Amino acid sequence: MALQVEQAPAMAGVPSITLSEGCRQLLLTLLLLLAALSINAGVVLVVIAALLRPRLDEHAPVLPKGALLRELHLLVGGGAASLATGCLSLIWATSARARGKSRRRAAQPLGWMCLLLQLGAAGLLLALALLVEVRLRAFQTVFHAGFSRTLWRYADTAALKGYVDRTQARYQCCGALGFSDWFVVDWYPVTLFVARYLEVVRQRQRFAKLGQRRGNPLRASFAMQQYGSEQHAQLVTAAIEEEMSSQQLQADLLAAKQLGFSEVPFSCCDPESPQWCRQMFVTESAPHYRPPANLTVFTAGCSDRVPALFGWYLWLAGRAALAVAALQLVMALVSRYWQTSASSALAAGRHLSPAPGWLIPTCSGLGI
Structure with missing residues (x-):
């Protein structure tokens, strides 16, 4: 009686795209370029945070304690995450280009780490973009409330007088509304x-x-x-x-x-x-x-002039975070298709042959 060997279920998912080895190499090349862009984007986010901090400190006398600090910390964290994903993706894409089966198999765990980090960075930056948009809409009201109250304490201390005088002279405004x-x-x-x-x-x-x-x-x-x-x-x-x-x-x-x-x-x-x-x-x-x-x-009133300029920095930070989040999602998309196609080829025993790649595994692909 001949023995029958049970074969492992074929890996599958949606949306499925069959990729040749040449296509997989092109994906890795694209990932290298995106990783370099991610590193630069991370630096840009950190620079924006560095530009925002002194302006935030400048208006500390009229803003609630700790105002926008959480957004600044998230901006720095998003920049650091973008730097980390860029560096890790560079390392992974370089090692994954090797054609040897053992090298290709060894690159899989690092690919998972890259994918998770890319998705995490995208989620963090999307949350930051949403939070900045909310703060941007409320900033003028918050600043106006603080500045109009500070006018009453103009002569109380040299620090408050200096702040009001510097603000009015720098932003060419007078009073809160006029x-x-x-x-x-x-x-x-x-x-x-x-x-x-x-x-x-x-x-x-x-x-x-x-x-x-x-x-x-x-x-x-x-x-x-x-x-x-x-x-x-x-x-x-x-x-x-x-x-x-x-x-x-x-x-x-x-x-x-x-x-x-x-x-x-x-x-x-x-x-x-x-x-x-x-x-x-x-x-x-x-x-x-x-x-x-x-x-x-x-x-002009300072409640119009100051939020207009400061709000521009907030707008820039929010749009930059949104753009870098989109970049991380594209990197995750490229990484996922390469990873699943390479895994399918390895599972079939022909690691350089064409194999399907996908984003989401189906029940059959999970062996259910």
Whole structure:
């Protein structure tokens, strides 16, 4: 009675493509090129993170503690993963080009490691791209909230004053939404304010009494007894944030800006103005000065200027992460087809013969 030898089930998967040895060598050549590109892409991601960090530190006084640090760490991690996959893929593709059966078989475990690392890097970078997109949409609101509150503490410390002055001068902006924000922010020392703007003090008192009679807490908070108080700051800041979200002027805030105090810090002065900087009585006409036609201060708000530039770096980081994730997926695709085709050829005992390659094994390929 003749003995029958049970054959192992044929390896199979979908979508199946039969690859000759020449095609497999072309795939390895392509993988070498992609690996070199992956190394360069990893360096680019790390460089973007290095560019983002000092700009993040620059605006630390107005951003929540630890803001965007997770994204920076993920960006560095994604860059490191791209570097690692590129280097490992170079080593694997070089060793897999050998035509000897033993060398070809020995390259299989390293191929699995490359494939897993490529998929892991792609997943990490896709998550980073999604997270950056979410942060990009929220950054202007977060920055605006922090910067508008910082205006109230302008004269508290030299560090905060220096930050606001540097930001306004560098980004050519004034206030959160515009220079008139300074008219309703109690940034002036109260004794100097009373001595220099006595008529404004009287107008504020009348404005506050009218607000009390009408039950308007924002107007009532402009009483001099509440000058610089936390309650007054919260009400004014909330009104500024309402203007930011609605993109419309807030009536009570607009009325408060017309009480007579119209002074801004020197950092709001536009150096390109043809006239000397008029940072006091900004809205009052004078000889050869007719606002708003010839203002000598910046008119743009920092809540628009800063996020526009900083957001560009975030946008660049997100798109770079997305591009490198796509690169890793292409590398994984090439690696997978070579690996499965080479495994099929080895299983058939003819490692240089044409053999099918695939992405996902079928039940028959798993022996089920």
